Amino acid sequence: MKKILFLLLISISFITITQAQHLDRSKFIKDSLDLYVSRALTNWRVPGVAVCIVKDNKIVLIKGYGIKELGLINPVDVNTLFMIGSNTKAFTATALAMLQANNKLSLDDKVTKYIPEFKLENKLAGQEAIVRDLLCHRLGFQTFQGDFTFYNTNLTRQQIIAKLGELKAPYAFRTKWGYTNAAFLTAGEIIPRVTGGKSWEAYIKEAIFAPLGMTNSLALSKDLPKSLNRTAPHTLVDGRLTAIPYCQIDGLAPAGAISSSASDMSKWVLALLNNGKVGNRQVIPQAAIQATREPQDIVGSQFHLNGENNFELYGLGWFIQDYANHRLVMHDGGVNGYLSSVTLSPQDNLGIVILTNTDQNLFFEALRWEILDAYFGRGYRNYSDEYLKEFKTRASTQQAEDKKLRDSVLLNLRPALPANAYTGKYTNGIYGTMTVTQGENNDLEMRFEHHPTMFAKLQPLGGNRFYVTFSDATLGKAVFPFTVQNGQVSSVKVKVADFIERNPYEFKKE
Template identity: 30%
Template sequence: MNIRRSLRASAALLVLCLVPLTGAAGDKPPITLDAAAIDTLFDDTMARYGLPGLAVGVVVDGEVVYQRTAGELRAGEGEAITSRSLFKVASNTKAMTTALLARLVDRGLLAWDDPVVKHLPAFRMHDPWVTREIQVRDLLIHNSGLGPGAGDLMLWPEPNHFTREDVVAGLAHLKPLHSFRSRYAYDNTLYIVAGEVAAAAGGASYEELMEREVFAPLGMSRCEAGAFDRDAVGDVAQPHRRVGGRNLVYREDGATVDTVPMAAAGGVRCSLDDMLVWTRMWLQPGQHGVVDGRPWLSDARRRELWTLHTPMPLGSRMRDWDGSRFYGYGYGWRLNDAHGRLKVSHTGTLSGMYSALTLLPELDAGFVMMTNGSGDGARTVLVQALSDLLVRPGGARPVAWYADVLQRERDEAPPARRAPDTSAREAVSTGDPAIPTGVYRDPWFGDVRLCAHERGVEFASAKSPTLTGLLMRLDDRVFVDWFDDSIGTDAWVEFKVDDGRPRMTMAKVDPEADFSYDFEDLAFERVAPCP
């Protein structure tokens, strides 16, 4: 294990008097940051969750007061993670995309209330009225009426053969679950549209604009939004999953890391050093957000990005842990109150990569964490502990306390929220009359083949080849057992005949699986016999 630390002071105990952005210094008591206590949180999180690597940085008063990395780029191979190592920041990309759009708004190249079709005339939603009315701002605040993660199967699992054009075109076929602008439901696909709006207004590709407008002027020299040569860039963390108590690399980068369709929603990679530059810029724009003597982003745009535009459900854990009374989404940021202080944050999740950025602007403090392992629980625990360290009157609790709460929540989940036991499954036979084999087509996902395989009936997606597996019967239901066991959930399959044509629908076997496995949005029709 390699550990790198940089502390503003050599003493283990750092007493930091944090002053809010508004108000007098006496408005709050001093906050004590104990570097050794952060080390304990770091070490205990690594140990509790068996992470292959972890990077953490804390900023206070515009200075990096804690920075540490541990673990390996690839578990077992000895190449240490450093503060320059690239991680997938996943959905923390969204704040970068909205900042890019804000730069274009500042230049008068677009407006938040522009109709999307003003910039992308061919853009369509399922409802023609929504197509006409949806504005640039609506692409950013998860109020489209689509279900959570609608269309995400065009993005994940990677690699796949979908293009950015496929994703944008597919939105016309995704049926809404709710009325437009009526409620919050997280989506990624509309952020891809937002990236294309930026490209149309800015006169260059999304990737070029990110480099020109965000990374270069701010000095985020190790961030990558587009294709790059893995070995030339170097120091690139690889994703891992936990199998049998070991961390195994999976979905490893090739020699050339290609541009991905979901770049604007979650495709950026950055180092810890770069994410701390990003953090300092947001906390102290007057000092760290000035480029060539001018504000990188106007105050008006900053306020808009951090304005609550869509209310979000406020769960009991947030009420208990943060004492929160409100929760909502801005432009690429989540907003809530934590023990009376504004918290501006986001997380990022991709297979084998987890990140988080939390800002406490009234305290001029924030922190970043990134891991290249299966770190959902680890992220929740460490982020909460670091937040509590800064704002909770009693400070942070031990890692075990937070982890045990999460474990109890899982153990006490009602049966309806648990994945069923599928160990008694049996392969569907090729002659099963209840299974109408053939080629099936969904208007946004494309073709899949349900055809004879040496072990039964195979489900094989044309554009997402990772989604290949065997049909299995469990009691009176049928599901797909994927060959790639890293896929987060198997999928139920149901058939019916309508107007003489077989149709197929799907659903997650594990009801608590990531919403990006949006099998429920698929509606297949049989279009041909098996070849």
């Protein structure tokens, strides 16, 4: 749900076409895909991948590769569960479009019709926002705004909706696209208001999972650790691939909590490409599918490896993009330890699902383009190697920057004030409270009200700056500057990784 938008901002220069371009591309899926994926698992250090390709209402390929967890001999199969992150959003948007098709609501109804307590800091925007606005990211917020507060925290859904109303949007209502996870949560919370109290997760299971036969899929993140056939999430910690705890994002469930498998996702994609039908049964109204694919907002342009400059729009829970004279309906998903993609080319009756269990790869995207090019008769470009070159370059730069900071820590530079001057309770108007305590020597430790299992270690860099490492590696590494006025600490700026939230939080000392 999270990281992938940040990763997609990576700019990769145009590459030359390889001699392999002249191979018969129709044979790539059958003859070369297994080798391509197996090689990439090693090169990218991806523990496990599940891939499904459907074409003309049939499964062309469905297979698991690699292992569920690093260090264990437990192969991925077609029923192995991965978190799908923001690919959950298409389920949420489709569910609401189904309710519209069944005359339970209108996507053009005001949000306050169903959630009277819904408010935005821009009062007029809060009064005028319609359900459709929630599902296409046009409330005026910056991408990921508020997500450090909302994502993987102990806040309830109602608390998140209330705090969303306190965020100050940097853009005017409906003037700019900004990816807003809490808006999808809000949309999901409309479902119990129009279904007699059925929760989002209960309705998704009843209206989509069950009739499609998605018997292994889970709507909530809390249920994944209980499953017997599940992957473990992985990330890079100081350059080493490491299994990490499952994220708990059920507070934002309609935006990114679903876990699924290649087998179950094949049923979802087959139904979407067959106008909502499974056999002779109309499981999803055709009108609901069409509603989600209608462009609502302009995202921007995407420069592709082959030199194309493609438009990118947003429907309801789906990105819509042109590519090689084909109209793609697609989305990527990222949560702690997982990245995935779902791609539809309706005019070609083609669907692609790729699931991975590490959040440090762009292979899931490279493989998508490789498969599309094979079906579209385009030259072979080895996207995996080209993405990997850029990925390694950026990783090397980040590691060098981090090493400089760690080397500075080893100099035992003293902070400008005694360590206990920085300790105490701090408050941010949106987030809540945070406390700083003194550890060994001049080190400090931060603990956050809504992240009860997470802490940050602060080591002095001299002056009022501290090098920060989080116990949750997905939050990144940072430098936190404290503000001192008249010899007293007044505040500190807290910054997490951009793929969580791009802006810092100022916490004021009480």
